[in-house]
Amino acid sequence: MSILVYTENWDGKFKKFSFELVSYAASIAKQTGSTVTALSIGNVTDSELQKLSNYGTNKVLKITDDRFNSLDNKAMSKAIVAAAKAEGAKMIILAHNNLGKALAPRVAVRLQAGLETGVVALPVSFDPFIVKKKVFTGKAFAEVKINANIKVITLAQNSFEPVELRHSETIEAFNPQMADSDFTTTVKETNKVTGKVLLTDAEIVVSGGRGMKSGDNWGGLEEMADLLSAGMACSRPVSDEGWRSHTEHVGQTGKIIAPNLYMAFGISGAIQHLGGVSSSKVIVAVNKDKEAPIFEVADYGIVGDVFMVIPQMIEAIKEMKS
Amino acid sequence: MKILVLISNVPDTTTKIRFKSDNTAFDDAGVQWIINPWDELALTRAVELKETGGVSLITVANVGNASTEPTLRKALAVGADDAIRIDVEARDAFEVATQLASVAKDYDLIMAGIEASDYNGSAVGGMLAELLDIASVSSVSGINIENGQLLFNREIDGGSQVLSVTTPVVAIVQKGIAKEPRIPAMRGIMMARKKELKVTAPVSAEDRTSFVRFELPPKKAACKMVAEDNAKELVRLLHEEAKVL
Structure with missing residues (x-):
């Protein structure tokens, strides 16, 4: 059998x-x-595609049709289905991110497959096919059985460490039959913020809460984020108050992230907030209230004034970097 | 334009999660049920669009037994015109999407939240679009109607896009679609009692997944505390001990 992996690229990388x-x-x-x-x-250039073979692909299929640039969900899932059929794939794996979540359900329906999203580890068993995922926004885990011959899964970020494994480097052009009517989306305008680390794939995230007191006090956190090439995040009250953009809101109803290091400044850690960050490998909390629930999930903590701690940390990080 | 908003009935987001029957089922004793937070934002935007004109009907639909009706009544109180409950337990995303496909055909815009806050499937909206063989757009953080045409804001990595799409379309919406969920006013609650809540029989649908067992996350080790005036030590620990800096 074969396993098909949809590998998204970001500006060709x-x-x-x-x-x-x-x-x-x-x-x-x-x-x-x-x-x-x-x-x-x-x-994507062939030299970039070859990087995939360093991690164990036997073959890479590439579609370079520009019509897909609109990230049309209907067309892209049709193309993935065509590739799965051409390869006789019994398992299709996508990323549990914006695009993967958009495509996997469509792919599963078209292949009459069973779908499980947000898988966090290798399958618990293959027969029956059981995978583990988070439920209740990180408050519990579930083992789920897929009752279908073909399986589609989306894998959560940071749940499997890449291991180098070199096979061949076959790269083949793949041209699925597409009709114009498969392309349903027209992009009228694209606004990209450049030079910022994307929150959802940042290895380090610096985050501020109500304890930052106002939208004007973010300079220190921004400096720290710059020094660490970190993503910037905030809690819900901060985005509700308009101190920061809602695109930075992490938590149950905002973005759900899993960086290596999450540093929460002035965030008490309401259960909805923790739902969005509890998968982080290491959590640091700085809060003036020693009873704040964030300390229950944090690995390292300081009970104290964020405005006293942040400048000291910036100094220490600068020293460490030099 | 007719809008269908898909409503998932979920435990209140502050619920303490427990399991029963040897960890094979969610323990719903004493649980408060709410409209899934993203579905609530979707509904709020639908109501806003209707108020600005161009929308003739907002229907809300849910797959579930009679115990989910208070959630649908609340959706009616927020501003939906009518409601459909497909009378079968929601067990699996494919089963739910199949049920919804049986009532979703006459709408121009179908709105679904990015995920339900209970089982975090992120699947029903996309599945429904494929079953109906129509367009879907995910990560939608804004919907507007201009000259009778739908315009979506879609979040992409590092930015956003404005899109036009063919209709009918499933919009899978997330944070930003509406500022805050709308709280039903007393008048809305009174009116909701008179609005139609249609109960329809389920179609035959297959479950493609089933829960085997649940577990709570392991308890974390105690938080290592550092003094307020010694943040330098925190940075050292993150660098040398945790090795994340």
């Missing part, structure tokens, strides 16, 4: 998450005697 997906697939392939095919859609 792959990220660690892409290699996590391929490596995860390679690990399943090893256990089940399968091969791994990666599918790339978009303008």
